[in-house]
Amino acid sequence: MKAIIIDDETHVREGLLLLAEWDRFGIHTILEAEDGEQAKKLIIEHRPEIIFTDMRMPKLDGISLLKWLHASDIKSKTIVVSGYDDFEYMRNAIFYKSFDYILKPIEPDVLNETLEKAVKEWKEQARSRRSLVEESRVINEVKPLYWDRMFSNLCNDQGLHDTAEEKIENEFGVRFSKKQKTVALMPIKPIVMKSFQGDKELAFFTLTNICNELLKKHNDGVCFRNIHKDEELVILFWNDKNMMFLLDELYSLIYQFSKICIKISLGEKSLNMREAYASSLEVYLKHDLRDPDRIITAKEAKPIPLLHLLDYSNDLKWTIRTGSPAGVESSLHQIFQALETRHALSMEQIQVWENQFELLRNNWLKEYEIESRSSFYQGVDYWSEGGEFSLQKFKEEKMKEFKDLVETLTTKKYQKEKNNMQRIEEYLNQHYQEDVTLQEIADTFFLSREYISRKFKQEYKLTITDYLTNIRMKKAMKLLENPYLKIYEVAYGVGYGNEKYFSKVFKKQVGITPNEFRQSLLKQN
Numbered sequence: 001m002k003a004i005i006i007d008d009e010t011h012v013r014e015g016l017l018l019l020a021e022w023d024r025f026g027i028h029t030i031l032e033a034e035d036g037e038q039a040k041k042l043i044i045e046h047r048p049e050i051i052f053t054d055m056r057m058p059k060l061d062g063i064s065l066l067k068w069l070h071a072s073d074i075k076s077k078t079i080v081v082s083g084y085d086d087f088e089y090m091r092n093a094i095f096y097k098s099f100d101y102i103l104k105p106i107e108p109d110v111l112n113e114t115l116e117k118a119v120k121e122w123k124e125q126a127r128s129r130r131s132l133v134e135e136s137r138v139i140n141e142v143k144p145l146y147w148d149r150m151f152s153n154l155c156n157d158q159g160l161h162d163t164a165e166e167k168i169e170n171e172f173g174v175r176f177s178k179k180q181k182t183v184a185l186m187p188i189k190p191i192v193m194k195s196f197q198g199d200k201e202l203a204f205f206t207l208t209n210i211c212n213e214l215l216k217k218h219n220d221g222v223c224f225r226n227i228h229k230d231e232e233l234v235i236l237f238w239n240d241k242n243m244m245f246l247l248d249e250l251y252s253l254i255y256q257f258s259k260i261c262i263k264i265s266l267g268e269k270s271l272n273m274r275e276a277y278a279s280s281l282e283v284y285l286k287h288d289l290r291d292p293d294r295i296i297t298a299k300e301a302k303p304i305p306l307l308h309l310l311d312y313s314n315d316l317k318w319t320i321r322t323g324s325p326a327g328v329e330s331s332l333h334q335i336f337q338a339l340e341t342r343h344a345l346s347m348e349q350i351q352v353w354e355n356q357f358e359l360l361r362n363n364w365l366k367e368y369e370i371e372s373r374s375s376f377y378q379g380v381d382y383w384s385e386g387g388e389f390s391l392q393k394f395k396e397e398k399m400k401e402f403k404d405l406v407e408t409l410t411t412k413k414y415q416k417e418k419n420n421m422q423r424i425e426e427y428l429n430q431h432y433q434e435d436v437t438l439q440e441i442a443d444t445f446f447l448s449r450e451y452i453s454r455k456f457k458q459e460y461k462l463t464i465t466d467y468l469t470n471i472r473m474k475k476a477m478k479l480l481e482n483p484y485l486k487i488y489e490v491a492y493g494v495g496y497g498n499e500k501y502f503s504k505v506f507k508k509q510v511g512i513t514p515n516e517f518r519q520s521l522l523k524q525n
Contacts, residue, residue: 002048036060179238195258260387289389304344323410
């Protein structure tokens with residue numbers, strides 16, 4: 001803590017320095033001044049918590065200093081030290097809220113008792129001030145969130161409750177239900193992506209401050225974040241006299257700050273907040289994003305038929321099954337051509353595309369027995385560096401989504417086919433002693449005979465029959481090592497009901513008859 005002693009007599013300042021128990025009260029810096037003018041400079045520079053001042057001084061006396069301290073709202077504790085038991089000095093000291101009044105000559109006990117009380121009270125008030133500052137900070141942080149929620153709910157709610165009406169009137173000075181309202185919507189995704197590196201919270205904070213600084217000058221309205229939408233800023237006007245000028249000004253301010261060209265969707269006016277918002281949302285969803293205007297009204301939002309990906313689902317399905325990226329690209333180019341020439345590139349169209357693509361993707365994943373996951377490529381950057389909608393970037397993003405899906409499905413298809421062939425191979429090894437037929441395998445694995453024949457040969461370079469024969473011959477050679485087994489027993493043991501046919505097949509595969517093979521084994525031993 002710091003203290004200052006203000007007195008034109010040196011011996012009085014020295015006396016206070018010696019008599020006060022500064023260390024006990026945590027005061028480690030003591031300043032000195034000979035008059036009020038000198039004191040003011042030191043007080044402004046050092047902000048001492050405790051001030052001792054005389055009343056009669058040259059240049060600027062104690063009463064004038066007390067007036068200045070009171071007007072400056074300085075929070076220091078002021079103790080008047082005077083050698084004159086004068087009512088006028090006492091009255092001014094009380095009026096200007098000095099902490100205490102000590103008469104000269106100074107008694108050490110009185111001085112330290114007064115100083116102790118002053119320090120204690122300053123600390124208590126400092127804690128209270130910090131608490132108020134913190135409370136004020138929290139209120140200032142929470143307050144915008146409160147109004148965001150209040151106005152966002154009014155966008156969806158039919159009525160205005162009396163408590164909400166009263167709170168809006170107290171805060172903004174308008175009778176909300178009696179005011180014609182106009183809503184403008186500002187999607188901020190391009191700004192978030194291009195100017196704030198994806199920091200949505202900072203973007204909302206910055207843009208709402210820019211907008212509200214302009215709107216509150218003449219209380220024309222309020223800007224708030226729609227908590228029910230992901231990236232939507234709402235500008236609500238209850239005074240539309242300067243509305244178009246303000247929207248132009250907002251556009252310019254945001255462009256100066258972010259270098260991004262935004263589009264503002266302006267609805268029709270209405271007494272009902274929900275209707276005003278719905279009108280603006282209609283404009284936002286239906287206007288063509290290629291429209292060069294920066295402020296879009298209902299006149300520009302013309303209803304145009306939407307393209308539905310579901311109408312192309314069969315063609316896309318068969319293209320995707322081929323696993324050919326070039327084929328998928330060709331199919332998508334045809335869809336893009338139809339989209340560009342016969343449909344509007346609106347936010348509604350984008351939402352329909354994205355929703356239907358997700359539906360198709362989930363269906364195809366289910367068909368390929370793949371669990372849905374969140375790691376697929378999500379193409380959402382449809383904006384140029386300047387913030388304008390780019391049809392080319394939209395096409396590129398959608399193409400990447402489809403190619404990512406094709407790669408996933410093709411990989412899974414290959415793994416599934418490989419797994420099926422491995423299971424068939426395992427089945428052959430387990431059932432080689434039985435009369436295994438291709439039809440039996442097809443029925444067991446719910447696959448067509450043609451598919452099994454083709455895929456098995458691709459995987460193992462042998463037909464099913466040849467592969468089964470190889471298994472049986474290897475098993476037969478092992479059994480022939482036992483000299484006590486008859487040839488017909490070996491034949492039955494590996495799935496042949498006819499000894500002669502077995503011998504014929506064995507000689508064809510091994511090059512000698514079963515008997516000759518057994519004899520060769522005996523000679524080796």
